[in-house]
Amino acid sequence: MVRARLTSVVCAYGALALGACLAAPLIGSTHISLARAFDRSVPFADNVDAQIFFVARMPRVLTGAIVGSTLAAAGVVMQALLGNPLATPFTLGVSTGAALGAVLAITFGSSLAVGVLASVPLASLAGAVVASAIVYALATRPGRPISTMVLLLAGVTLNAFFSALILFVQYAADFTQAYRTIRWLMGDLDVGSFAPIVASLPMVLLSLGIFAFLPRPLNLLSVGADTAATRGVDVGRTQRLAFLSASLATAAAVSLAGPIGFVGIVVPHLVRLMVGVDHRVVLPASALFGAAFLVGCDLVARTVLAPVEVPVGVVTAMVGGPFFLWLLVRKS
Template identity: 50%
Template sequence: MLTHTHGLTPRRYVQVVTAFFLLFLLVLGIAPLIGPTSVNLMKALSSDIPFAENVDANILFVARFPRILLGALTGGALAISGAVLQALLRNDLAAPFTLGISSGASLGAVIAIALNLNFMFLGFSSVPIAAFLGALGAMLLVFSLVKTRHGDFPTGVLLLAGVTANFFFASLVMFIHYLSDFTQSFQIVRWMMGGLDITSYETVWSILPLVLIGFCGLLYIARDLNLISAGVHSAQSRGVDVKRTQKLAFVLASLTTGTVVATSGPIGFVGLIVPHMVRLVIGPDLRLLIPASFFFGASFLILCDSFGRTFIAPVEIPVGVITALLGGPFFVWLLKRQR
């Protein structure tokens, strides 16, 4: 329930979320029309031409729109995970990949590629399944290393354990990559770049429930997360179950990240760039920051992918390369700003 504390009124909440949602709808409407092949929208929506013979409709609804929806879910999930982790770890440089989730997913995918695993389960192929299991295993490993006898998750130690896990998993990925043949090596490199180029509506619908669970769960505990980010003792004095809230937030953020990374590959810096850009505009209140970051993160990744599809068409630049090129200078700016 919204209150009038800390300057957040129901009116402001609706105005801000609506503004970011309208921006997302604008990007969602424009992006399908962007590409190396022009699309006649009237022809694509025409009912006079059979869908199988309607080239414009196939380009719009089969080739582009599911890819854009996957980009929206991926960008939104990474953005809200970054916003929550930055608040919990009280570190502006925290991102969804800080806890080793990305490198764990990469290790799982690389193992599946190196072993030539080829099976389907619930509509997913072997590589995304292995990547999700790798992300889940990385999360369990990091939490088991950090958890104290009293059930605490010290944020400083958690950050250090995540960075250590990142390096360890990355070294295993390089070792397997070195032992792979040429075909496997190409698949590994391509997956590690991150991309939205291979998708379908089934993929989008299959990851949508997990992303929505993560979004709704984090939004539900946003008020408690605000209090924890201001100080653990202050939050405890106001009746917040700090251990339970921290654990739930880390698990939801990690599983949300692992879900989208398993499908799209390790797309970096979205969870670092988007929360900071949104926070500069609307402030740090997570009750407002989480939905705004979701819609802006979705719009941001859709635009990055649209640029990658058209910049040197017909060759496509993986969206992970685009976000890395943007994230490097942003990371430097953030460091200088902190200093």
């Protein structure tokens, strides 16, 4: 019964995600011919269609799929962990930490002239790790379950504190750096090559792997920590795994594409409207739907005002904001 539902939902959403990933590279501001793109007789360097397909669009679509998928799944896990449907992957400070790292790299990276520190993705990843480590250290005590209240407060406080630091660094930055920072904060999937994707894969796969163990414990956890414990859930361990895997997933996604908002909250809510609230169905469905959603939003971002592009974070916000208001009105 559960299995049949799980299978049908995963197949349906998998087909949707796959369809989006296959269709999106064919559509863009310029028309390309697939036949030419895959024509091996033309050297790659001379084949503009192949370049557009393999260098510009494929990495971009793949990034969209990976980022959409991890953010949506991390959103589901955070919401269950905090017992709060309004939580997002960014609630606990991970993205603000990443943003601080990115801002530091943008502002001071070139003057440091050290390749590694100048790299925006690496710096943002480091920022995300530092932020999660601080929140984790504040909210956990050995042998005790995590207090979600402390977790939430620590996350919200750290968000505010890091935001203040970002403003401070921004103030020291010059005009072009400040502008670049603002652009980074809007999110961008145009990674330009497969290398950043490959670099993020270990983290993404590890976090998705941990997610696979979480759904049933998360069901119980979202009913109440004590109830979960008496039903046989190791609450402390589940909370730690959920926090670490969701933070890791978020860190990977944000360092890859910037903090793209609303994916981590709109997708889980949409999916719950369609398939119910059982995390064993919601989690895989959100991961798949998140991929399709972000690939779709990016398709809009890069075509609607072509040749000018709309930042993808603006598109997700324009879809997400009204959807959320509708959800509120519908509930009240």
